[in-house]
Amino acid sequence: MSIKQLGKTPQEITKNEIEDLAKLDISEIVLSGKYDLLKTLIELKRYDTYLNKLIETLKTPALEKAIEIGDKKFHYADAKVWITKRVVYDYSADKIWSDLNINLTAVKERIKSHQALLKKLDSETTEIVDQETGEIVKITPPIKSEEASLMIRL
Numbered sequence: 478m479s480i481k482q483l484g485k486t487p488q489e490i491t492k493n494e495i496e497d498l499a500k501l502d503i504s505e506i507v508l509s510g511k512y513d514l515l516k517t518l519i520e521l522k523r524y525d526t527y528l529n530k531l532i533e534t535l536k537t538p539a540l541e542k543a544i545e546i547g548d549k550k551f552h553y554a555d556a557k558v559w560i561t562k563r564v565v566y567d568y569s570a571d572k573i574w575s576d577l578n579i580n581l582t583a584v585k586e587r588i589k590s591h592q593a594l595l596k597k598l599d600s601e602t603t604e605i606v607d608q609e610t611g612e613i614v615k616i617t618p619p620i621k622s623e624e625a626s627l628m629i630r631l
Contacts, residue, residue, distance in 0.1 A: 488555040522629045595619050 490498075506512050543553075543560050550559050568574040598618035607614050 518627070519629055519631075523631060526631060592619070 486495075506517060507514065540560070543551075543558055546553070548560075550557070552558070568578075595616060595618050598616065600618070602615050602617050604613050604615055606612070
C-alpha cells in the first residue's frame with residue numbers, strides 16, 4: 478500500500494474509483510497483517526488534519542480563481558466545478574424568533590440538568606417533587622451501556 482503524494486493521483490480518476498482504491502488499500506492493510514493498524518490510523522489522522530487545513534485555507538483563493546474563469550459551471554482538472562451561492566438568514570432582529578430561541582435555549586438547559594439528575598439515580602424509579610408544578614413525579618434512570626471507541630489526539 479502506498480498513499481499517493483499530492484499531485485501524484487491521476488486527475489482522471491473518479492470519486493467512485495478513489496473509493497474503490499481505498500477499499501483495496503483497506504483490504505491490504507487489514508488482511509495482510511503487515512501493518513500496525515493503530516499506528517496506521519494515527520498516521521491517517523495526521524493526513525486528515527493536514528488535508529482539512531489545506532482545504533480550509535485554499536477555499537477562498539480557489540473560489541477567486543474559479544470566478545476569474547467566468548463560468549458558473551465548468552470542467553477543470555478532470556472535475557466538475559460549480560460556483561454557487563447560498564442564502565444565509567439572520568433571524569435575530571425578529572422579536573418572536575428571539576423569544577422562541579431563548580425558550581429553546583432554556584429548554585435545552587433544563588434537559589441537560591434533568592439528564593444530570595437522572596444519571597445520579599441508583600434505583601429503577603424515584604419520586605421527586607416537580608419544582609414547577611409541585612406535584613410528585615416518577616423519574617427513571619437512563620439505561621446505561623458502554624461502547625468501546627477510539628479517541629486520537631495529535
